[in-house]
Amino acid sequence: MNSWTIFLRRLSTSVSSSSSIRHPSLKRSPLYSTLTDKDVTFFEKLLPKRIVTDYDDCLPYNVDWIKTCHGQSKLVLRPKTVQEISDILRYCNERKLAVCPQGGNTGLSGGSVPVFDEIVLSLSLLNRIHDFNQNSAVLTTESGCVLQTLEKYVEQFGHTIPLDLGAKGSCHIGGNVATNAGGLRVVRYGPLRANILGLEIVLADGTILDCLTQLRKDNTGYDLKQHFIGSEGTLGIITQVSILCPPKMSxxxxxxxxxxxxxxxxxxxxxxxxxxxxxxxxxxxxxxxxxxxxxxxxxxxxxxxxxxxxxxxxxxxxxxxxxxxxxxxxxxxxxxxxxxxxxxxxxxxxxxxxxxxxxxxxxSNGLVSDGYVFKYDFSLGLKHMYELVEITRKLMEPLKDVRNVTGFGHVGDGNLHLNVTTKEYSQTVKDVLEPFLYEWVSKQRGSISAEHGLGLHKAKYLGLGKSLHALDIMRNIKTLFDPNLILNPYKLFPYK
Missing domain, CATH: 3.30.70.2190 (Alpha-Beta Plaits)
Structure with a gap:
């Protein structure tokens, strides 16, 4: 049995119950410990009055924005400092308690909510803006800052954030970086990855990794921060960001x-x-x-x-x-x-x-108001971009539950948002759509996730876009940074 198979089996084999009404075959991994009263007491002392244990109060942290994922976390932690995050992860790593990092919880791939009983680590209180360097046009901020708040802050200096999203009033910059968010102005400013100069990250064992440079050029060894951009919280928790902010056009x-x-x-x-x-x-x-x-x-x-x-x-x-x-x-x-x-x-x-x-x-709001939404986020060659919408409409014609099939998106960078709305969730519709759509996109040499990440929904299709060698290297990187696999489990990597 090769190491990749062992790695997947560690995550996916269990005797536990189903985690989500959308993923009934997914089982809780026996790798992780179960939360005890002793654990809760430790966190109460570490974060006085900043832990959540009440069922109703935990509920918003357990459900994603489009209500497709329903976790079962019984504990939400709300740290204010990087050191507190370090202490939390050190403890969780020693106890083998799984952790789900969460920002604004605006993700669309099920990546920002727990799957089972993972501890939710909310970054909403890590929200201080540290500095804007007017000479280098670099903003340094904590990861829990809301994108729109940062936009307003740099505007006073005549600059702008190189990212604009519909969720900017609630999404966090750390979550944006963790998913390498795209948005409306990639045509002008490029992907977010191109504008991130530095990061501070807390690793699974509590180590604080300082890559928080403001330099435009630094060719000294490996650019470690790049591993964490787009990693969806599976390698470490992003705590600070330095981001290049272009001049705001008048x-x-x-x-x-x-x-x-x-x-x-x-x-x-x-x-x-x-x-x-x-x-x-x-x-x-x-x-x-x-x-x-x-x-x-x-x-x-x-x-x-x-x-x-x-x-x-x-x-x-x-x-x-x-x-x-x-x-x-x-x-x-x-x-x-x-x-x-x-x-x-x-x-x-x-x-x-x-x-x-x-x-x-x-x-997006219009789609949600139309019923349940099957949302897909693809990168495609432009000649195939709307062809997929037309193919999907034909697929859906025999199904009575389907209301609308729509296509919109960032045509300037080949990013299609394909959506199918139904009166309510339908397993029949999902079975027709998946894995057909992912396989079709892969055959056209597209990407099954342009900007929303893989999260939980697309994790098992990762192999469609990556070679076996690439998957093996990704697994090695994961186990290097997070050997006990406690960070955001069941996400990104295939779970079966």
Whole structure:
């Protein structure tokens, strides 16, 4: 039996009961100890008045945002300092108590909530902003800070956070880093990974690993922080972050356009890259169903332009409002002439700018209000991007429980958000969708997770996108940093 098989068996074999109504075959691993009164007493002394044991009070920490995962944790810890986190992990590692780190709990892959009775380590009180260096444009902050709070903080210095998400009012920067979040402006600023200069991490045994540099260049040995970006809390707990913050552009432009076909959407993308150049900051697409659900959620009777199969939102940024306006007007004129858009509107002020963006950012809420949502997050070559939505619609046609199949996302970086809504959770629908979708994406050499991570939902499909050698190296990295496998178990790695 090879080491990889042994590793998986340690996590997955057990005689315990089911952990989640969505994963009935998953069993609690016997590797982990069960919480005792003695353990609770230890944590009460370490964190006076900052532990949660009441069932009702623990409930919000046990359920994810889209309510697909339901953990059974009986203890939530709320540390305020890095040293407290170190003491917690040292104790848990010695006792072999499993730990689920949790930030804003806005994840969509089941990665931020316990599966069974893991101790929840909430980072919400680790929320101090330490410094913004105006010379280097680097922000240093604790990981429990809310993204929108950081955005407002650096704005006073004329800068911005290189990440914008619909959940920015509640997600934490540490969770963003742990999942390598993408968001709306990857086209302009690149992925979050490219903007993280340093991290402080607490390892499973309580060791505090200081990689909190603010240097743009450092070629001395291995870049250890990169292992933790996108690791979903399975290698260590991110406690501090230093992040490069670009200058905030004083002017923005926004266009909302309609397209008859997805090929027209791609023509708009190509034209935008050529005509808008360095001012292009975001380019998003949505299909008609997505817009209708968003409008219903926002209680809007009509859209900003005439109804069409597809819509594209394009944002520009510049130091000059005149420049933004002229560039967007020239682009829209050319797009109309070329026939790749059929209608459009340009935001005339910040109110219209916000209203148009709200149509895109409210799609997720619109989907949730439509019923249960099967959410998928893929990276695909652009020629295959909407093809998968059309294939999924055909798959769903015979199933009576299905309400809507929608596609929207970041067309500028090939990130599709595919969603299927049903009246309530349906195992039949899931069985038709999975693993078909993951296998189809893998055959197109895409990624089964573009920006949401693998979490619990996709863990068993990790092998579709990684070679056996890559999986073996990932396993070695996991056991190096977390030899007792206490950090966020059942996530990321295959559990069967």
């Amino acid at each position: 002017s923005v432009g926004l266009g909302f356009f309609s397209c008859e076909t997805f090929e027209d959407v791609l023509k708009v993308l190509r034209l935008a890259r050529h005509k808008l150049g360095e001012t292009l900051s975001a380019i998003e697409f949505m299909d008609n169903t997505s817009l209708k659900l968003s409008m219903r959620y926002l209680k809007k009777d009509s859209g900003p332009i005439k109804e069409s199969p597809f819509y594209v939102i394009i944002e520009t940024m510049s130091t000059s409002s005149e420049h933004c306006k002229n560039m967007m007007e020239l682009f829209s004129t050319k797009a109309l002439e070329d026939g790749c858009i059929t209608d459009g509107t340009l935001a005339q002020d910040l109110n219209q700018y916000s209203e148009l963006w709200a149509l895109r950012e409210s799609i």
